[in-house]
Amino acid sequence: MATEAGIRVENLYKHFGKRDTLVRVIEGASFEVNKGELVALIAPSGAGKTTLLMMIGCVEEPTSGTIWLGDEKVYEDKWLTKEQRKIRREKIGFIFQAHYLIPFLNVIENVTLVPQTNGVSEQEANKIAMELLEYFDIGDKAKAMPSALSGGQNQRVAIARALANKPQIILADEPTAALDSKRSVDVVKMLKKIAIEQNVAVIMVTHDEAMLPLCDRILKIEDKKVVSENVSVQEKIL
Amino acid sequence: MINLAQKDVQHTLGKFLVTAMGVGMLLGIVLIMIGVYRGMIIDAQVLLDDIGADVWVVQEDTLGPFAEASRVHEDLRDTVRVIDGVKSAEALTFQNIQLPQKPSPVRVVAVGFDPFGMVNPVSPKRMVAGRGLMRSHYEMVVTDKTGYHVGDVIRLLRHDYHVVGVTHGTVSSGGEPLIYVSLKDAQELQFSYSNNRIRTDRARGIEGAEGHMVNAIVARVKPGYSIDEVAKNIETTLHKGVFTATQERTLLTQNLIKMASKQIGMFTGILVIVSTIIIALIIYTMTLEKIKEIAIMKLVGIPNSMIVKMIAQETLLLGVLAFIFANLFSHLIYSKFPKRVVLEIPDAWMLFGVVIVASLLASLAGIKKVISADPQAAIGG
Ligand SMILES: Nc1ncnc2c1ncn2[C@@H]1O[C@H](COP(=O)(O)OP(=O)(O)O)[C@@H](O)[C@H]1O
Numbered sequence: 001m002a003t004e005a006g007i008r009v010e011n012l013y014k015h016f017g018k019r020d021t022l023v024r025v026i027e028g029a030s031f032e033v034n035k036g037e038l039v040a041l042i043a044p045s046g047a048g049k050t051t052l053l054m055m056i057g058c059v060e061e062p063t064s065g066t067i068w069l070g071d072e073k074v075y076e077d078k079w080l081t082k083e084q085r086k087i088r089r090e091k092i093g094f095i096f097q098a099h100y101l102i103p104f105l106n107v108i109e110n111v112t113l114v115p116q117t118n119g120v121s122e123q124e125a126n127k128i129a130m131e132l133l134e135y136f137d138i139g140d141k142a143k144a145m146p147s148a149l150s151g152g153q154n155q156r157v158a159i160a161r162a163l164a165n166k167p168q169i170i171l172a173d174e175p176t177a178a179l180d181s182k183r184s185v186d187v188v189k190m191l192k193k194i195a196i197e198q199n200v201a202v203i204m205v206t207h208d209e210a211m212l213p214l215c216d217r218i219l220k221i222e223d224k225k226v227v228s229e230n231v232s233v234q235e236k237i238l
Numbered sequence: 239m240i241n242l243a244q245k246d247v248q249h250t251l252g253k254f255l256v257t258a259m260g261v262g263m264l265l266g267i268v269l270i271m272i273g274v275y276r277g278m279i280i281d282a283q284v285l286l287d288d289i290g291a292d293v294w295v296v297q298e299d300t301l302g303p304f305a306e307a308s309r310v311h312e313d314l315r316d317t318v319r320v321i322d323g324v325k326s327a328e329a330l331t332f333q334n335i336q337l338p339q340k341p342s343p344v345r346v347v348a349v350g351f352d353p354f355g356m357v358n359p360v361s362p363k364r365m366v367a368g369r370g371l372m373r374s375h376y377e378m379v380v381t382d383k384t385g386y387h388v389g390d391v392i393r394l395l396r397h398d399y400h401v402v403g404v405t406h407g408t409v410s411s412g413g414e415p416l417i418y419v420s421l422k423d424a425q426e427l428q429f430s431y432s433n434n435r436i437r438t439d440r441a442r443g444i445e446g447a448e449g450h451m452v453n454a455i456v457a458r459v460k461p462g463y464s465i466d467e468v469a470k471n472i473e474t475t476l477h478k479g480v481f482t483a484t485q486e487r488t489l490l491t492q493n494l495i496k497m498a499s500k501q502i503g504m505f506t507g508i509l510v511i512v513s514t515i516i517i518a519l520i521i522y523t524m525t526l527e528k529i530k531e532i533a534i535m536k537l538v539g540i541p542n543s544m545i546v547k548m549i550a551q552e553t554l555l556l557g558v559l560a561f562i563f564a565n566l567f568s569h570l571i572y573s574k575f576p577k578r579v580v581l582e583i584p585d586a587w588m589l590f591g592v593v594i595v596a597s598l599l600a601s602l603a604g605i606k607k608v609i610s611a612d613p614q615a616a617i618g619g
């Protein structure tokens with residue numbers, strides 16, 4: 001397993017607003033997430049977890065600092081490419097608390113939309129999508145509309161969608177918050193498996209301490225900076 | 239590649255079709271209005287074509303007989319006949335009269351002509367029943383819109399008129415139904431007054447002075463003669479108002495075109511604007527309803543161009559469907575209008591062009607919303 005960095009962040013700052021309304025969210029964060037690694041990102045509500053993910057995901061522009069995605073430096077005090085969306089759809093898989101599937105597309109269309117936008121042929125995209133759906137035990141729902149599926153099934157479709165473009169990085173913002181504990185464990189194990197099998201760097205925001213033992217490492221936002229902690233032996237056993 | 243517009247429309251098909259139908263009806267009315275305008279221009283020329291004269295001689299300094307009142311003496315016909323180049327000349331009258339109950343009174347224009355003369359305004363190709371006038375008194379040919387049939391008897395003033403023929407599609411330049419009577423009957427209808435008036439006129443010694451007036455003399459020109467020159471010749475010789483058929487046609491249509499095109503143009507413009515606003519509102523609300531999905535698409539990296547394409551295609555589809563409904567609708571109802579409605583293909587294509595432009599304009603509000611949508615809005619909090 002390669003241990004090179006999938007994500008590298010150096011001296012990252014994020015301020016919202018100006019003067020009176022200035023909010024300093026992140027002040028000088030530096031950390032790495034390796035390929036093949038699943039790290040949990042924990043911090044109190046409002047500490048800037050989503051903001052941090054959105055900066056790594058090339059959605060929210062940082063105030064200053066440097067971001068590397070794999071061997072591509074995407075940000076150094078400014079975006080280094082005009083096409084952040086191209087980076088997003090080619091390199092990153094997003095998973096959220098809610099599934100956010102597109103209601104007028106059926107399951108397989110939801111999964112193949114991004115790969116097809118990337119130029120993968122419909123046939124090839126469908127093949128990848130079917131493999132993913134079968135892997136998640138929802139192959140028989142490929143032609144169903146999201147409205148006909150349960151919450152858990154939709155969340156699995158959403159994960160399949162995040163994987164369909166074969167991302168180098170997965171950014172998961174509280175993916176298990178809406179699931180019961182058994183399903184939550186399943187999802188996190190699944191993410192771990194994907195991290196290893198596909199050599200993907202995964203950051204997962206979670207409030208659920210029970211998920212931490214399943215992760216390789218913990219990142220915490222403390223004093224507007226990011227600190228890394230190993231998962232303690234007790235937690236691992238738990 | 240997945241066509242987002244198609245998928246979205248399939249998902250909200252019912253609403254989409256109902257909207258297209260509603261807008262289609264508005265656009266259908268636009269087509270009908272243009273059709274009414276076309277019909278007016280055609281109506282204006284029906285009688286002129288049926289009479290088929292080369293030259294019209296009317297009261298001096300008037301634009302008669304259709305645009306202005308014109309009266310000339312019947313004898314003028316004989317004077318015109320002897321002018322060089324004139325092949326034949328006939329006297330005609332035109333007057334508004336009201337036919338009695340059938341089932342309600344009908345206002346018509348009566349054309350009076352000499353049934354034994356050289357000009358027969360009752361075009362044989364417009365006859366649908368019976369025959370033309372063959373006697374000099376108390377026969378009448380009517381157009382089918384009057385509701386009368388061959389054999390009907392209509393009492394006008396002191397006489398019974400027998401309907402001997404029925405025409406189809408004959409109207410005055412103003413679009414009213416036509417009837418045809420002999421010149422003598424027409425003069426009687428036009429200039430007979432109450433017994434009282436006749437007595438007072440008699441006392442003044444002006445009895446019957448108007449009995450031999452007509453509204454216009456029409457002439458045909460001999461082959462080999464120029465119509466313009468013969469017309470000029472009549473004008474200088476007789477000091478009457480003289481118009482060639484072409485001039486008369488212009489007189490009849492230009493005023494109409496000037497007035498009606500402005501009127502219809504205004505209505506049409508307003509309806510098109512209303513349709514555009516409706517399409518814009520629908521597309522805008524449809525966009526707002528999907529704004530969360532649009533934000534998610536932007537977040538996962540779908541380019542704006544794809545999302546804008548979806549909105550634009552949906553708007554165009556709405557416009558095209560509305561256009562199709564407009565044509566269906568207008569063709570379904572146009573024949574039910576009392577006046578002539580002429581639906582012409584070029585007009586429909588023109589509307590199609592307008593609809594496409596209007597749809598593209600209508601999509602702008604939705605597209606603006608798409609571009610300004612914040613990718614993080616959907617996951618906010
Ligand atoms: N667009 C914004 N404008 C101003 N402040 C913002 C904006 N987005 C987030 N914030 C602020 O940044 C802080 C971190 O927010 P967020 O990243 O959502 O926290 P978390 O995900 O850890 O709960 C919060 O105080 C929030 O109010």
Ligand SMILES: [Mg+2]
Pocket residue numbers: 049050051173619
């Ligand atoms: Mg958050």
